[in-house]
Amino acid sequence: MTAKHHLELTQVGIDFPTPKGPFTALTDVNLKIQKGEFISLIGHSGCGKSTVLNIIAGLHKATKGGVILDGHEVNEPGPERAVVFQNHSLLPWLTAYKNVELAVRQTSKGRSKAEMRDWVEHNLELVHMSHAVDKLPAEISGGMKQRVGIARALAMEPKVLLMDEPFGALDALTRAHLQDSIMEIHADLGNTVVMITHDVDEAVLLSDRIVMMTNGPSATIGEILDIELQRPRDRLALADNPQYNHYRHEVLTFLYEKQRKVESVAEHRKKAQGKTKANDASVA
DSSP states (O other): OOOOSSEEEEEEEEEEOOTTSOEEEEEEEEEEEOTTOEEEEEOSTTSSHHHHHHHHHTSSOOSEEEEEETTEEOOSOOTTEEEEOSSOOOOTTSOHHHHHHHHHHHHOTTOOHHHHHHHHHHHHHHTTOGGGTTOOGGGSOHHHHHHHHHHHHHHTOOSEEEEESTTTTSOHHHHHHHHHHHHHHHHHHOOEEEEEOSOHHHHHHHOSEEEEEOOSSSBOEEEEEEOOOOSSOOHHHHTTOHHHHHHHHHHHHHHHHHHHHHHHHHHHHHHHHHHHHHHHHHHO
16 A cells, blocks of 8 residues: 555455454445544444544554555554543543653653653643642543543644544533634644544534444445634634534434434344244244
8 A cells, every 4th residue: 555645544444253253343444634634533333433543543453454654554553643532541540740741751762851841741731731730530520631631642742643532421511621622732733633523513613524434334434524614613603604504414414314224224124024033933
């Protein structure tokens, strides 16, 4: 495979072994991402969004195809791809500062102690957590924990920031504040972001493109929607924006049609199984 883009997924597919044979979770996923793009993956539960993210992160190995990042094939986890999960995964015995410092020590071997300290403080400041550097995870809110998790990921200076429903467990107000922070950070750093979300409004607000996944098994990319809304974006101003509402409608329509198709297939299968049982009973 040749690299023409910053991040490229080519004919990616993955099978998982089961007692009944291989289960095809993904098939023929093709996606080209430019440096600095903000991409959201959206789809129903079980459509393979997290599997795509894990393949990019190097946590899963694709059965078919592969991932290229800046000309190098992705085969394992690496510091150039930092992951933020819905669960912050902070070490409970370390302060906010120490949690971020641990990541910096693993990825910044050439820095002096003073440079490391400045870098840790800089990334905590980016997520507005300078006031809580000495707090343990148990002493801060869920939103603050997630901010520290984002600071830890950014401190690794990744080429790609991968976020798996990072705000899904938070209340609406905290989620909105963190979305605003992510937009500010993305504008400042220009880093590449790939995010999984179930929230249509979140996807439209944050993204340059929304990748809509079909339902599994054998899930793939159904449609890709370009979001041509001017940055910086203001959620209040966008509420009455016709273009914003058009994008929102496009995603909702895709998700609704896919869900209706799944329900139709399930109902057809149920009826077919009922007929088979009836025929078996009559033969007996």
